Amino acid sequence: MEKNISLQAQALSFAYNKIPILKGIDFDIEKGSFLSIIGPNGAGKSTLVNIISKVLPSFEGDLKIEGKSIKRLSSSEVAKKIAVVPQYTDMGFNFTVSEIVLMGRYPHLKRFKGENRNDYDICSRAMHITRTEEFSSRKYNELSGGEKQRVIIAQTLAQDTPIIILDEPTSHLDINFQIEFMELFYDLNKNYGKTIIGIFHDINLALQYSEKIIMLKEGKIFADGKTADVITRSNIMAVFNSDVYVARNPFTGRLYVSPNFNLRINKEKNISKKEIKIHVIGGGGAASHILNILHNHGYILSAGVINNLDTDINTAQELGIIFINEAPFSPISKEAYSKNLELVKNADLVILPGIEFGNGNILNLEAVYEAVKMNKKIIVVDGINISIRDHIGGKAADIYEKIISSGAYLIKTDEDIIKAIPEVI
Amino acid sequence: MNRKALRIIIILIIIIIVLIMIASSIGAANLSISSTAKIIFSKVWGIRNFIDISSISPQDMKIVFDIRLPRILMAVMAGIALSGSGVIFQGIFRNPMADPYIIGVSSGAAFGATIAIMFAKGLKFFNLSLTSLFAFAGAILTTLLIYNISKIKGKISILTLLLSGVALSSLLTSVISFLMIYRTHDLSKVYFWIMGGLTNSSWLNLSIITPAVVLISVVIFFYTKDLNVLSLGEERANQLGMQTEKLKLTLLILASLIAAAAVSVSGIIGFVGLITPHIMRLFVGPDHKILYPSAALSGGIVLLFSDTIARIILAPREIPVGIITSIIGVPFFIYLLVRSKRQVF
Numbered sequence: 001m002e003k004n005i006s007l008q009a010q011a012l013s014f015a016y017n018k019i020p021i022l023k024g025i026d027f028d029i030e031k032g033s034f035l036s037i038i039g040p041n042g043a044g045k046s047t048l049v050n051i052i053s054k055v056l057p058s059f060e061g062d063l064k065i066e067g068k069s070i071k072r073l074s075s076s077e078v079a080k081k082i083a084v085v086p087q088y089t090d091m092g093f094n095f096t097v098s099e100i101v102l103m104g105r106y107p108h109l110k111r112f113k114g115e116n117r118n119d120y121d122i123c124s125r126a127m128h129i130t131r132t133e134e135f136s137s138r139k140y141n142e143l144s145g146g147e148k149q150r151v152i153i154a155q156t157l158a159q160d161t162p163i164i165i166l167d168e169p170t171s172h173l174d175i176n177f178q179i180e181f182m183e184l185f186y187d188l189n190k191n192y193g194k195t196i197i198g199i200f201h202d203i204n205l206a207l208q209y210s211e212k213i214i215m216l217k218e219g220k221i222f223a224d225g226k227t228a229d230v231i232t233r234s235n236i237m238a239v240f241n242s243d244v245y246v247a248r249n250p251f252t253g254r255l256y257v258s259p260n261f262n263l264r265i266n267k268e269k270n271i272s273k274k275e276i277k278i279h280v281i282g283g284g285g286a287a288s289h290i291l292n293i294l295h296n297h298g299y300i301l302s303a304g305v306i307n308n309l310d311t312d313i314n315t316a317q318e319l320g321i322i323f324i325n326e327a328p329f330s331p332i333s334k335e336a337y338s339k340n341l342e343l344v345k346n347a348d349l350v351i352l353p354g355i356e357f358g359n360g361n362i363l364n365l366e367a368v369y370e371a372v373k374m375n376k377k378i379i380v381v382d383g384i385n386i387s388i389r390d391h392i393g394g395k396a397a398d399i400y401e402k403i404i405s406s407g408a409y410l411i412k413t414d415e416d417i418i419k420a421i422p423e424v425i
Numbered sequence: 426m427n428r429k430a431l432r433i434i435i436i437l438i439i440i441i442i443v444l445i446m447i448a449s450s451i452g453a454a455n456l457s458i459s460s461t462a463k464i465i466f467s468k469v470w471g472i473r474n475f476i477d478i479s480s481i482s483p484q485d486m487k488i489v490f491d492i493r494l495p496r497i498l499m500a501v502m503a504g505i506a507l508s509g510s511g512v513i514f515q516g517i518f519r520n521p522m523a524d525p526y527i528i529g530v531s532s533g534a535a536f537g538a539t540i541a542i543m544f545a546k547g548l549k550f551f552n553l554s555l556t557s558l559f560a561f562a563g564a565i566l567t568t569l570l571i572y573n574i575s576k577i578k579g580k581i582s583i584l585t586l587l588l589s590g591v592a593l594s595s596l597l598t599s600v601i602s603f604l605m606i607y608r609t610h611d612l613s614k615v616y617f618w619i620m621g622g623l624t625n626s627s628w629l630n631l632s633i634i635t636p637a638v639v640l641i642s643v644v645i646f647f648y649t650k651d652l653n654v655l656s657l658g659e660e661r662a663n664q665l666g667m668q669t670e671k672l673k674l675t676l677l678i679l680a681s682l683i684a685a686a687a688v689s690v691s692g693i694i695g696f697v698g699l700i701t702p703h704i705m706r707l708f709v710g711p712d713h714k715i716l717y718p719s720a721a722l723s724g725g726i727v728l729l730f731s732d733t734i735a736r737i738i739l740a741p742r743e744i745p746v747g748i749i750t751s752i753i754g755v756p757f758f759i760y761l762l763v764r765s766k767r768q769v770f
Contacts, residue, residue, distance in 0.1 A: 050660075053663070053664045054663070055660055055663040055664060074666075074668075075663065075666045075667060075668050076666035076667075077666075078666065079664065079665050079666025080666070083664070084664045086660075086661060086664070089658065089661075091656060091657065092519040092520070092521070092656060093519075093656050093706075093711035094710075094711055095653070095656075095710070095711050095712065096710070099653070099710075099711075099712055100657075103650075103653055103654050103657065103665065104665065106650070106651075106654045106665045106666060106667065107665060107666030109650065111647055112647055114650075114714075159665065
């Protein structure tokens, strides 16, 4: 048993009324880590929390807290190691905020002794961190939802445990509160060495802060490891049965997922579209939406040239589209340009989305002009005037005008593309 | 316990002592409060040597000390037991409508008492009335039965506990009604017992009830912080390290015991155990560490006050104290119902 493991599950199983809920779970959670457990409803997340916090004392297999089996620890010993932050609930009795926070000291108190100086100190620190001290003498039931949740967090911090479990405490809060709470726990993790285990419905919230993810499916661990390894389109498809788009947030560098809402319906309707090959010019994220629309309508697609780290690369990868790429933030090379022309040559139709043009990607515009010369059908998204999108003093606008005047079909928005294709071909 | 709590408790104890003096002087033989005080203090160890009782007749001594005082102290003890037990039941059930009788103490005691009144007339057991013993046994057995009915896989469901309590209580009430019709000549006796009254108080009864009530109340006091945590809900209490099943069982036993002890000597006195905790919650808040002792002491005050009214309002006839507590209690109960309705809907 390694010293830096705070929680370890070994062949953990649990059945309720003979219906198996957890079916042999193994994991190690390192001290000081920030880990999330995700999974659809019924995957066993809540049961797992209840076993870890000894709310459910009997189960198969073993669970060790800092090396000691939970079965040999009393309820109050467990509560000194592990605190659970639940969603706030209303209370039958109208306690004040400080009375509620003080109850967090319960596992530390002896039967015939009251709270001492130390207990009060820990509580006021907990109230300070959660900014609940300003309303410490108010009645809990009279607070707003966000304030109540802060009080519950203060109560949990008063427990003063090395491990904190977040049992979906933010899922009913506004986004500003969600972020505030997550920042608080992130701080506790980074600066106070607390091990944080989060149970989340919102995958994006989990991704934003977690280093590791355990993915549960039907009472088993489906995937367990570093966030980027676990959160993939195929894993989420397998566990949540939903098609999502996985990408990195360009601001935070964190992964995020976004559902592809209309995918299934459109696929079923339009799968038998005649096999038209379309090449989409990419760059700066301008092609993503069109690629997605066309993909949903069953067209055969290619794309290029796109710089690595560009959103359009992600889209093309996720949708499984052939694309030509270029090193990040570099101008398009001759080599990439000629590869791109190959794809153009192969296509029945070339689409030019509303891309911004500079010296780096002028060759993409040249490629469209080449397509004109090859007598390819051209559709141009002309929502924003080219003079605004031309950042190289009219050079791009010149080529653009030539493309237009040679009879390219103009559309105003990405959505018009589906109506435009039958008219062009 | 903080200073505020201590102050409230001292004030309540002073009120009880003053009320005991006043109540002891009220009755058919009218005595001054000062002579009553002298009589009472002359029996208190440590200060009796300083009290001059030469001016008081032996007859007055007897009236106050042997007739009035046992009953007055019994009212205080029964009030403490019922109201304290009410706090516990409301805390465990997290329901403001809970009272000491909610899981069968009253119907069980009434059933036991009815059996004793009808079939064991005048019998005594070591000088204790069999009615009291049967009532106590009936209360405890019924509570145990209801507890066991609601225990599923080692866990008690609060909802099943309430439902089986209601069901078994109405069964026992029907049996009592049947017995009352079957043996009409005992009807008024049974009826009077059920209404509740403290006429049978004696120093002997008191010497059994007092240590029991005081001891159990002190034990319960050390569980008041647990009740606070339990009011967060069982799952949360579990997460905070409480063994909720064990705690619920302990508290149910202790609260039922003192309620049964009170009922066995006083009959079913309604509403003291329901309203007093609520009144005190308005004054001291929901923290059981303060609420429990202050509600228990206030229960003593309320019952002593009600019993004194019951003694004098139709003097020389007496009315059962249960009627007085209900007349005060029912309007308050309805007020609570209306108020909680407004909060819920």
